[in-house]
Amino acid sequence: MRTDEDNALARVQRFATLLRAERFAEIVEFFTPALRGAVSSDALRLAWTAEAAGRGGEPEIGEPSRADGDTSPVRVRIPVKCADGGFTVVTSVGDDGLLRGLRFEADGGSWRPPRYAEPERFTEQDIVVGHGPLAVPGTLSMPVGTGPWPAVVLLGGGGAFDRDESVGPNKPLKDLAWGLASQQVAVLRFDKITFTQPGSLPSGFTMADEYLPYALDAVRLLRERQEVDSDRVHLLGHSMGGKVAPRAAAADPSIAGLVLLAADAQPMHEAAVRVVRHLAARTPGPDADEAVAALTRQAALVAGPELVPGTPSELLPFGLSAAYWLDLRAYDPVATAAGLTCPMLILQGGRDYQVTVADDLTRWQRALADRPEVAVRVHPDANHFFFSGRDPSTPAEYTRPDHVDASVVGEIASWLTRR
Secondary structure (H helix, E strand, O other), X not given: OOOHHHHHHHHHHHHHHHHHOOOHHHHHHHEOHHHHHHOOHXXXXXXXXXXXXXXXXXXXXXXXXXOOOOOXXXXXXXXXXXXXXXXXXXXXXXXXOOEEEEEEEEOOOOOOOOOOOOHHHEEEEEEXXXXXXXXXXXXXXXXXXXXXXXXXXXXXXXXXXXXXXXXXXXXXXXXXXXXXXXOOOEEEEEXXXXXXXXXXXXXXXXXXXXXHHHHHHHHHHHHOOOOEEEEEEEEXXXXXXXXXXXXXXXXXXXXXXXXXXOOOOOOHHHHHHHHHHHHXXXXXXXXXXXXXXXXXXXXXXXXXXXXXXXXXXXXXXXXXXXXXHHHHHHOOHHHHHHOOOOOEEEEEEOOOOOOOHHHHHHHHHHHHOOOOXXXXXXXXXXXXXXXEOOOOXXXXXXXXXXXXXXXXXXXXXXXXXXX
């Protein structure tokens, strides 16, 4: 008699077979209705193509195996090897035989503290950010001593990131937290709600729902600490976290300042097409062409007058809802930042292909160049996560152990502590 585990593995074996053949339209039939509504066949094709292209293409799919533990639904891992590295497809299968989740996990070793981190100079404690059933866990890193210390809330990039913004063996937000706390800055970071409870979010949630309640509550929690200088609580946002940071500061004018790392200013639907074209050029072929064409169609719908609240999410980039895109389309991060009076530090990596000097930083510079309280710096050797290197950056670079460059951490610490 077959067990539930046997049935789940058999189902995933069929899923892996379809994945090898890249038959994405058939693959989504294995999804639960909720997952199917969030991830269309075009979105899956795009994600798969980008993931493989970033590692040199030529994906070879291994045999599925059950993840450790006796959890239900059954969690399964499928290894994928490419020309320049690998990743793992992680999914789970319920009693109904349908896939309830799907994510790509970069291969790599375990994180080790960067050399600039001095754990004896700070303590860490668990903390809860937000309220009610959608509250999320976080970590508070507090310098040793009486203070009061300047403080910063870290906001991760777009996607279902944990509090460390883990990518492969790397944890760039943990690098920043430990580096800054070693230099007498209190740091609060937290898991995103899209990481902790992706299935509990309403279908029409927006970027504002994803970030603002948590950012503002984290600021409040820091202000309530006697070790923190309540007049020096800042926001540090990376990527989409940097895009949304001016919006949070507009909602709470008492926020002391903003640090924006690789903050995207180009409309996201335009940037997505630019990035997927960049990746597709690394591994050209019919699948890459189809992925670019599909995203281009979806982005055109986002940009046009046909986008309405009822537009199905499967017709839109990344399976995000119409509400999410309408909210993004109505928000101008650069104009919002220009309306603020708080100081800002804007840092950009010269090797970043996701958020670039030409497409994004120039927009911040045009709007804020004449503001003496705004400092803009380019780190020429840095990629999107501010890892230093010499060669052109690719997603494969994120799968190798690395750390946020010490000069970046030092510049941020100096800017925060001298105010």
